[in-house]
Amino acid sequence: MSVKDGLAGLRDFWKEYSKVGSGKVGLGILAFFVVLAIVGPFVVPFPGATEHWQDITYWMDNPRAAPPAWVNLFRARKGAVSERVAAGAPSVAEAASGQRRAYPIAYEYRADKPPRDLIFRFKGRGKVALSLEVTRPDGSASELYRGQGELGEGFKRISVEHDAMGGVIALVNSVDEFVGSGLDPASNRPCALLFAEIDPDMADSPRPLKGEYAFTLGIELKSEGAAAEAPELLVSGEVSGILGTDVSKRDIFTGVVVGIKWALVIGFLTSIITVIAGVVFGVVAAYFGGAWDWALTRLYEFVYLLPVLPFLIVLSAIYKPSIYTFIVIVCLLFWTGPYKPVYSIALQIKEETFVEASKALGSGRMRIIFRHIVPILLPYSFAVMALSIPGVIVYEASVSLLGLGDSSIVTWGQILEAALSQGAMINNLWWWVIPPGLMIALMGMSFAFIGSAMDKILHPKLKTR
Amino acid sequence: MYRKYLVKRVIYGILMYVVMIFTYSALFNRVAEETVRAQIEEQVAKEAIKYRNVTPEQLRALIEEQKAIKIRQHHLDQPYFLRVVWRAADTLRLDFGSSTLMKAPNGDRSVLAIIGNALPRTIVLFTTEVLVVTALGIVLGLYAARRPNGPLDRAISLVTMVTNGLPAWWLGMLMIMFFSYAVPIFPSGGIQSNPAPAGAAAVLDFLWHLSLPLLTLVFLSVWGTAYLIRNIVLSNLQEDYVMAARARGIPERRVLFGHTLRTSLPAIMTMVILSLFSSIAGNIIVEGIFGWPGIGNLYFIAVQQNDVPVLMGTLAIETFLNMLGFILLDLVYGLLDPRIKVGGKA
Numbered sequence: 001m002s003v004k005d006g007l008a009g010l011r012d013f014w015k016e017y018s019k020v021g022s023g024k025v026g027l028g029i030l031a032f033f034v035v036l037a038i039v040g041p042f043v044v045p046f047p048g049a050t051e052h053w054q055d056i057t058y059w060m061d062n063p064r065a066a067p068p069a070w071v072n073l074f075r076a077r078k079g080a081v082s083e084r085v086a087a088g089a090p091s092v093a094e095a096a097s098g099q100r101r102a103y104p105i106a107y108e109y110r111a112d113k114p115p116r117d118l119i120f121r122f123k124g125r126g127k128v129a130l131s132l133e134v135t136r137p138d139g140s141a142s143e144l145y146r147g148q149g150e151l152g153e154g155f156k157r158i159s160v161e162h163d164a165m166g167g168v169i170a171l172v173n174s175v176d177e178f179v180g181s182g183l184d185p186a187s188n189r190p191c192a193l194l195f196a197e198i199d200p201d202m203a204d205s206p207r208p209l210k211g212e213y214a215f216t217l218g219i220e221l222k223s224e225g226a227a228a229e230a231p232e233l234l235v236s237g238e239v240s241g242i243l244g245t246d247v248s249k250r251d252i253f254t255g256v257v258v259g260i261k262w263a264l265v266i267g268f269l270t271s272i273i274t275v276i277a278g279v280v281f282g283v284v285a286a287y288f289g290g291a292w293d294w295a296l297t298r299l300y301e302f303v304y305l306l307p308v309l310p311f312l313i314v315l316s317a318i319y320k321p322s323i324y325t326f327i328v329i330v331c332l333l334f335w336t337g338p339y340k341p342v343y344s345i346a347l348q349i350k351e352e353t354f355v356e357a358s359k360a361l362g363s364g365r366m367r368i369i370f371r372h373i374v375p376i377l378l379p380y381s382f383a384v385m386a387l388s389i390p391g392v393i394v395y396e397a398s399v400s401l402l403g404l405g406d407s408s409i410v411t412w413g414q415i416l417e418a419a420l421s422q423g424a425m426i427n428n429l430w431w432w433v434i435p436p437g438l439m440i441a442l443m444g445m446s447f448a449f450i451g452s453a454m455d456k457i458l459h460p461k462l463k464t465r
Numbered sequence: 466m467y468r469k470y471l472v473k474r475v476i477y478g479i480l481m482y483v484v485m486i487f488t489y490s491a492l493f494n495r496v497a498e499e500t501v502r503a504q505i506e507e508q509v510a511k512e513a514i515k516y517r518n519v520t521p522e523q524l525r526a527l528i529e530e531q532k533a534i535k536i537r538q539h540h541l542d543q544p545y546f547l548r549v550v551w552r553a554a555d556t557l558r559l560d561f562g563s564s565t566l567m568k569a570p571n572g573d574r575s576v577l578a579i580i581g582n583a584l585p586r587t588i589v590l591f592t593t594e595v596l597v598v599t600a601l602g603i604v605l606g607l608y609a610a611r612r613p614n615g616p617l618d619r620a621i622s623l624v625t626m627v628t629n630g631l632p633a634w635w636l637g638m639l640m641i642m643f644f645s646y647a648v649p650i651f652p653s654g655g656i657q658s659n660p661a662p663a664g665a666a667a668v669l670d671f672l673w674h675l676s677l678p679l680l681t682l683v684f685l686s687v688w689g690t691a692y693l694i695r696n697i698v699l700s701n702l703q704e705d706y707v708m709a710a711r712a713r714g715i716p717e718r719r720v721l722f723g724h725t726l727r728t729s730l731p732a733i734m735t736m737v738i739l740s741l742f743s744s745i746a747g748n749i750i751v752e753g754i755f756g757w758p759g760i761g762n763l764y765f766i767a768v769q770q771n772d773v774p775v776l777m778g779t780l781a782i783e784t785f786l787n788m789l790g791f792i793l794l795d796l797v798y799g800l801l802d803p804r805i806k807v808g809g810k811a
Contacts (some may be wrong), residue, residue, distance in 0.1 A: 024715075298481070302789070304486060304791070305481065307780065307784060308763055309750075310783060313749065313764075317771075394630060397632060399748075401634065401750060416635065416638070425642045425646060427646075428642060430642060433635075437636075440635065443629050444631060445626055448627075448629035452626060
């Protein structure tokens with residue numbers, strides 16, 4: 001079999017393959033996954049997710065356990081959506097104490113349920129004095145926050161929810177002191193009051209005040225060398241993102257997309273290694289026979305008889321493996337899959353006349369194995385590979401679900417483990433449980449389609465009379 | 466001839482089982498040492514508080530003495546190699562010893578009692594599943610095979626592929642979320658209500674708790690089984706005797722259930738027996754999700770608590786079941802196909 005023959009064979013195979021509808025669907029889904037795995041990390045809303053998945057501060061501006069944004073379509077009372085609003089150009093005034101910049105930030109409020117929080121943040125250094133003012137659609141205006149301090153590393157944040165209760169009550173007082181005096185700061189949320197019409201019922205059944213909220217963030221640079229970059233407003237919405245957030249405020253869509261890469265890496269790496277090992281061992285045992293056959297068959301029995309999941313769990317619990325050690329362990333356990341069929345096919349091929357002819361022409365063992373036996377086994381090996389990938393992905397997810405996986409990477413199993421241990425089921429946080437599992441299922445489905453399409457080509461006998 | 470094959474196969478099986486138990490023993494003794502030493506330290510320290518009227522020197526001596534006794538009890542004074550041999554030998558004699566921490570509900574610490582307590586629950590869930598799945602699978606598979614490429618056949622093969630990579634525990638999570646919390650029809654886990662009802666109500670209560678995990682498992686595996694049975698039946702339906710039967714005017718129902726099912730039965734039975742064997746080991750994660758206190762759950766708790774005797778006992782039993790199924794399969798095939806021999810050339 002030369003390279004040309006191989007290519008021709010491949011072309012014929014593809015011709016056959018493309019006739020099977022389900023095979024094309026499977027290949028399509030897989031291609032979609034591969035593209036998403038490559039492009040995904042750059043287009044997700046939180047590009048640093050891979051490194052910062054376990055880092056609480058990276059996610060702290062998201063709402064906690066918020067449903068996906070599209071649930072608004074099915075709700076009578078819409079929730080405010082998480083979004084990011086950039087500040088406009090500042091008006092600059094030079095004062096005696098330093099430069100004073102006023103950044104206008106306009107937030108359009110169209111929902112019925114207020115956001116969980118509004119966070120104004122910027123980076124800078126030196127000593128600054130800060131002020132935050134708001135003008136609401138009904139014309140009422142007030143200062144929400146005033147403070148000063150030294151800027152350090154990272155973002156300076158002003159959270160309406162944490163820093164502006166007094167300011168919001170002052171705003172209500174400026175319109176109606178009677179209503180304002182009846183508000184208890186301990187039992188009301190600043191954001192709920194800020195986005196409600198001012199009336200005596202505003203604490204119990206607030207009516208949303210829709211329209212444009214004009215915020216002004218004043219930054220006064222008070223020390224030599226002080227600086228501030230353009231600030232932004234992060235709306236921590238009632239609903240958030242494509243797939244919502246989890247209890248640790250992480251964006252689930254980002255996690256699910258980032259997880260594709262690992263599913264593919266784990267699936268492909270293990271299945272390629274196991275299939276190669278299984279084929280080589282099977283051929284060697286069949287072709288060499290004798291002691292090789294005996295030893296490899298005993299080894300096969302040994303591994304075959306190990307209870308896979310219990311054994312995997314014990315090893316994971318003892319050695320706390322990284323993802324690569326996990327792959328090695330899985331390879332050691334999974335090569336038995338293709339071994340037996342390969343063994344029996346190789347036994348048959350060994351007795352074929354063309355092998356005998358090749359032997360008579362003086363071919364060595366290696367030549368016969370790699371030129372005559374292995375090429376015939378190749379298509380079969382690909383089918384086995386495709387069919388074994390979902391199993392490996394599920395095993396990784398299962399081990400992760402038990403909290404024994406590699407927690408330094410983001411996999412679908414890790415996301416589901418968090419969901420399970422942090423009460424997603426009791427609290428009915430379906431957007432946390434469904435997507436990662438659905439991805440596992442979809443991935444498994446695509447490989448099943450591909451594998452069965454190959455199977456149909458390889459075993460035409462199952463086609464019916 | 467067959468007897469010789471049988472004896473050879475069984476002896477090979479036993480030897481392989483011994484090798485595997487030794488491997489487990491070697492693996493676990495390494496883990497056990499640290500855990501047991503830490504536990505001994507803790508126990509001795511706890512007991513030391515109770516000593517009264519002793520000088521510090523006496524106390525120290527007492528603690529050392531206690532430690533030495535405990536270390537001897539756990540064979541930690543012997544070399545690693547010997548401990549591996551002893552644990553393996555004990556396991557092979559079915560003497561699993563007593564657990565380090567875990568207890569059966571009646572306070573018994575013998576591993577056999579702990580496993581004996583969990584085993585029936587696993588069998589009730591998973592063996593029932595296999596039976597239900599087989600019954601449904603045979604019916605679905607037969608009807609699918611009757612009209613290959615018909616709507617039922619296509620539906621079954623499609624659902625088989627769609628559910629191929631679907632983890633049972635994830636489906637379980639969804640079922641619990643929807644049927645226990647969103648629409649509370651079924652309990653979210655466990656095997657009985659608290660407090661447990663008495664009499665006939667207890668049985669109903671148990672069945673009520675059984676239904677959600679059973680439903681999940683059956684829903685997931687019935688398609689694959691139906692598909693397999695369809696393939697077995699279909700290859701038989703293409704035999705000439707079926708055509709002959711049809712030609713003789715025998716009704717299709719009888720061809721299907723009489724002729725074809727009968728010839729397919731050996732293959733189906735092998736499949737069923739194998740899945741019955743493996744069902745006894747349960748499923749660690751599904752049991753964990755549904756809070757089903759069977760073997761799988763027991764195993765996972767043992768992993769978390771590092772309870773080596775329980776781990777060893779459970780693994781030994783599971784491996785034994787695997788082995789039994791494996792040998793049985795070989796023997797059945799050997800009986801059906803005399804060409805298969807140990808070390809025979811094809």
